[in-house]
Amino acid sequence: MxxxxxSLSRPQPMQQSLGRSAxxxxxxxxxxxxxxxxxxxxxxxxxxxxxTVQYPEERLELxxxxxxxxxxxxxxxxxxxCVACGLCEWACPTDCITIFPAETADEVERYPAVFDINLSRxxxxxxxxxxxxxxxxxxxQQVEVCGYTRRATLWHKEDLLVPVSQLGKRLQHLRRGYxx
Amino acid sequence: MAxxxxxxxxxxxxxxxxxxxxxxxxxxxxxxxxxxxxxxSIAPERILDVARFTREDPALRFDMPLDVTAxxxxxxxxxxxxxxxxxSTKHHHRxxxxxxxxxxxATLPSxxxxxxxxNWLERETYDMYGIRFTGHPDLRRIYLYDEFEGYxxxxxxxxxxRQPLIGPGSTRGESVGNEHPYATDLPPxxxxxxxxxxxxxxxxxxxxxxxxxxxxxxxxxxxxxTIVNADVQVGFLHRGFEKECExxxxxxxxxxxxxxxxxxxLLCNIGYCLAVEKLLGIETTPRCQFVRVLVGELSxxxxxxxxxGATALELNAFTPFLYxxxxxxxxxxxxxxxxxxxxxxxxxRIGGLSADLPDGFGEMAREKIARSLVLLDDTEKxxxxxxxxxxxxxxxxxxxxxxxxAYGVTGPLLRAAGVDLDLRRAQPYLVYDQLDFDVPVGSRxxxxxxxxxxLFELRQSARxxxxxxxxxxxxxVDIDNPAVRWPGKSKVFGRMEELIDQxxxxxxxxxxxxxxxxxxxxxxxxxxxxxxxxxxTGKPYKCRARTPxxxxxxxxxxxxxxxxxxxxxxxxxxxxxxxxxxxx
Numbered sequence: 001m002x003x004x005x006x007s008l009s010r011p012q013p014m015q016q017s018l019g020r021s022a023x024x025x026x027x028x029x030x031x032x033x034x035x036x037x038x039x040x041x042x043x044x045x046x047x048x049x050x051x052t053v054q055y056p057e058e059r060l061e062l063x064x065x066x067x068x069x070x071x072x073x074x075x076x077x078x079x080x081x082c083v084a085c086g087l088c089e090w091a092c093p094t095d096c097i098t099i100f101p102a103e104t105a106d107e108v109e110r111y112p113a114v115f116d117i118n119l120s121r122x123x124x125x126x127x128x129x130x131x132x133x134x135x136x137x138x139x140x141q142q143v144e145v146c147g148y149t150r151r152a153t154l155w156h157k158e159d160l161l162v163p164v165s166q167l168g169k170r171l172q173h174l175r176r177g178y179x180x
Numbered sequence: 181m182a183x184x185x186x187x188x189x190x191x192x193x194x195x196x197x198x199x200x201x202x203x204x205x206x207x208x209x210x211x212x213x214x215x216x217x218x219x220x221s222i223a224p225e226r227i228l229d230v231a232r233f234t235r236e237d238p239a240l241r242f243d244m245p246l247d248v249t250a251x252x253x254x255x256x257x258x259x260x261x262x263x264x265x266x267x268s269t270k271h272h273h274r275x276x277x278x279x280x281x282x283x284x285x286a287t288l289p290s291x292x293x294x295x296x297x298x299n300w301l302e303r304e305t306y307d308m309y310g311i312r313f314t315g316h317p318d319l320r321r322i323y324l325y326d327e328f329e330g331y332x333x334x335x336x337x338x339x340x341x342r343q344p345l346i347g348p349g350s351t352r353g354e355s356v357g358n359e360h361p362y363a364t365d366l367p368p369x370x371x372x373x374x375x376x377x378x379x380x381x382x383x384x385x386x387x388x389x390x391x392x393x394x395x396x397x398x399x400x401x402x403x404x405x406t407i408v409n410a411d412v413q414v415g416f417l418h419r420g421f422e423k424e425c426e427x428x429x430x431x432x433x434x435x436x437x438x439x440x441x442x443x444x445x446l447l448c449n450i451g452y453c454l455a456v457e458k459l460l461g462i463e464t465t466p467r468c469q470f471v472r473v474l475v476g477e478l479s480x481x482x483x484x485x486x487x488x489g490a491t492a493l494e495l496n497a498f499t500p501f502l503y504x505x506x507x508x509x510x511x512x513x514x515x516x517x518x519x520x521x522x523x524x525x526x527x528x529r530i531g532g533l534s535a536d537l538p539d540g541f542g543e544m545a546r547e548k549i550a551r552s553l554v555l556l557d558d559t560e561k562x563x564x565x566x567x568x569x570x571x572x573x574x575x576x577x578x579x580x581x582x583x584x585x586a587y588g589v590t591g592p593l594l595r596a597a598g599v600d601l602d603l604r605r606a607q608p609y610l611v612y613d614q615l616d617f618d619v620p621v622g623s624r625x626x627x628x629x630x631x632x633x634x635l636f637e638l639r640q641s642a643r644x645x646x647x648x649x650x651x652x653x654x655x656x657v658d659i660d661n662p663a664v665r666w667p668g669k670s671k672v673f674g675r676m677e678e679l680i681d682q683x684x685x686x687x688x689x690x691x692x693x694x695x696x697x698x699x700x701x702x703x704x705x706x707x708x709x710x711x712x713x714x715x716x717t718g719k720p721y722k723c724r725a726r727t728p729x730x731x732x733x734x735x736x737x738x739x740x741x742x743x744x745x746x747x748x749x750x751x752x753x754x755x756x757x758x759x760x761x762x763x764x
Contacts, residue, residue, distance in 0.1 A: 003616070003619060005620075005621055006619065006620050006636070007621055007622075007623065008620050008622050010623070010632065011564060014567055014571075020565060021565070027561050027562075027565070028561065028563075031558050031562050032562065064517075066520045091432070091686050093433075125434075125435035127431070127435070130534065130666065131682070133672045133683075135669070139520070173538075175669075176536065178670040178673075179670050180536075
């Protein structure tokens with residue numbers, strides 16, 4: 001609507017304002033000391049105002065939308081919700097998902113006999129979750145993924161299954177957008 | 181393989197094209213006006229004359245070389261098309277020049293005599309496509325190493341191809357030293373001797389140096405402590421962004437755009453999605469546009485905070501660095517709440533957004549941004565008037581406006597040099613034309629001006645965010661077009677039609693019509709442009725990112741030449757080179 005071009009005003013040349021330079025140093029000292037005193041006072045009162053989080057003793061409260069590693073949703077009967085349609089495999093930009101489908105005599109006939117995620121390739125983008133037509137793969141709040149070998153970063157179906165009750169926050173975030 | 185669109189009769193008319201055709205009636209072989217992009221095909225041997233004319237003609241004045249790249253039309257003859265994107269800082273219009281060269285004789289006159297900034301861009305085109313530019317002052321590979329076999333962006337180069345292993349015995353270091361003694365566009369110093377008749381000393385700064393955040397190597401020739409020459413070597417973070425994008429669907433490239441400028445990923449998301457939407461010829465909903473502006477400005481704040489903080493850190497001012505990172509943390513809390521990732525947002529979608537803003541976002545945003553601005557005030561009190569900081573910043577790293585334009589420098593660097601080019605104002609996109617904000621310009625083009633520009637823009641971004649929160653319209657964030665935007669999940673779960681749409685969109689992607697577009701948007705460091713060529717399939721035929729860090733780093737030797745070694749550090753910091761964006 002209205003944008004203006006503003007010429008920046010620069011500080012006065014230093015040679016002409018030695019007093020100002022001295023004042024600037026004092027102002028800086030005042031600012032840093034104010035922060036120090038405030039933090040000290042907070043510490044003494046037992047209510048620290050420091051910004052640092054002492055991970056892993058302290059942990060941040062993650063927002064509902066947080067995207068951690070992808071996991072498979074485990075239904076109340078202990079089985080996965082996945083029907084091995086392979087859409088997440090298609091959508092994955094890094095090809096980190098491997099699925100071998102199989103069939104059973106159950107009501108839901110298809111299930112993944114193999115569902116592997118190579119977490120050393122996964123970039124936590126969430127496109128698998130977005131592609132899934134069953135709400136079967138969901139980004140969890142889990143980010144502490146590590147291992148001593150490359151093999152250990154290949155997670156199988158059994159490792160990936162997480163009960164639906166533990167995925168409440170992310171599901172709540174996702175379900176807000178279901179009716180768009 | 182589809183030819184990029186050349187519109188059928190009647191031929192399009194546009195003042196720029198008329199002017200070009202009147203001057204070069206036989207050399208302009210084809211013109212097109214696709215989605216508003218002005219484009220002209222030129223006979224390759226005349227490219228230098230045409231370039232000179234477009235720069236010098238008062239009605240055209242294309243003084244800024246934005247991008248030089250090529251497209252490999254494998255199977256067609258001539259095979260390669262070299263593409264130049266130009267911008268006029270006087271008239272604020274754009275032009276695309278194209279020249280076809282055959283595979284057997286892939287050479288073209290270099291346009292470096294016209295635009296000095298085409299130097300690195302042509303080197304990159306040579307590196308990726310093997311097209312040689314005659315008359316180029318220093319044509320050698322820029323991203324890849326000398327032993328690299330083949331040209332990776334050619335269509336017949338397989339993505340999975342492995343290269344021979346090279347080790348510590350590689351000759352790259354020597355070849356730079358001996359075959360190209362002073363490998364910049366500056367003339368070598370007389371006899372290679374210093375002022376007192378001593379030999380120059382060669383110092384390698386980087387690739388991992390504590391004072392250069394970002395992986396870059398700078399080869400310096402020093403006379404005592406004075407920099408005589410600098411050769412900036414980039415490419416340590418090259419990961420084949422374009423090749424990767426061309427091998428996936430359009431939607432699969434969005435996470436990769438996060439990783440271009442990882443300190444303001446959302447701005448890259450927005451630029452890419454705007455380019456795909458332009459290719460598709462669609463426009464997003466008003467709410468979506470406001471949210472995009474809002475998150476984009478949050479991202480810009482994060483980037484500027486990092487730049488100011490890192491500069492302070494590298495000048496030994498540790499405290500303002502902590503203030504700035506804390507401010508950035510507050511901004512990133514907001515980004516995290518919106519899209520679930522701090523650095524890798526992956527938020528914007530073709531035709532919409534991955535999610536609407538969370539509940540209660542307005543209050544949260546106002547509170548956190550107010551806190552970050554208090555810390556910004558503290559940073560300013562500590563730094564701006566401080567005599568040590570000023571002595572390191574004032575009059576250091578100067579770049580004149582003319583030179584900055586000729587190098588293709590954009591963003592805060594260009595504005596610090598006194599050019600009021602901000603694409604949000606010059607060519608408003610999204611809803612920037614409905615918002616109030618000021619564009620700062622500097623007077624001397626030194627590091628102090630760059631620092632002040634960034635501080636000013638931080639406050640303007642906060643102002644834009646406040647306006648967006650106030651003006652945010654209600655309604656959907658995604659367009660209602662089942663051919664473009666993935667359907668809502670409740671429909672996918674329950675209805676056959678949408679389930680089929682979902683399967684088709686995931687497995688085939690959106691299919692834009694054949695054509696090519698370029699969209700430039702103002703990212704935190706300057707113009708980030710995406711040049712997309714579609715052949716009608718679900719995958720981009722060419723996906724090129726024109727990134728500001730690359731063009732902004734190029735004049736670094738020019739800025740530090742004749743200055744002390746210590747002046748390199750603040751200059752390099754104020755350029756704010758983001759390795760992921762520069763090296764792609």
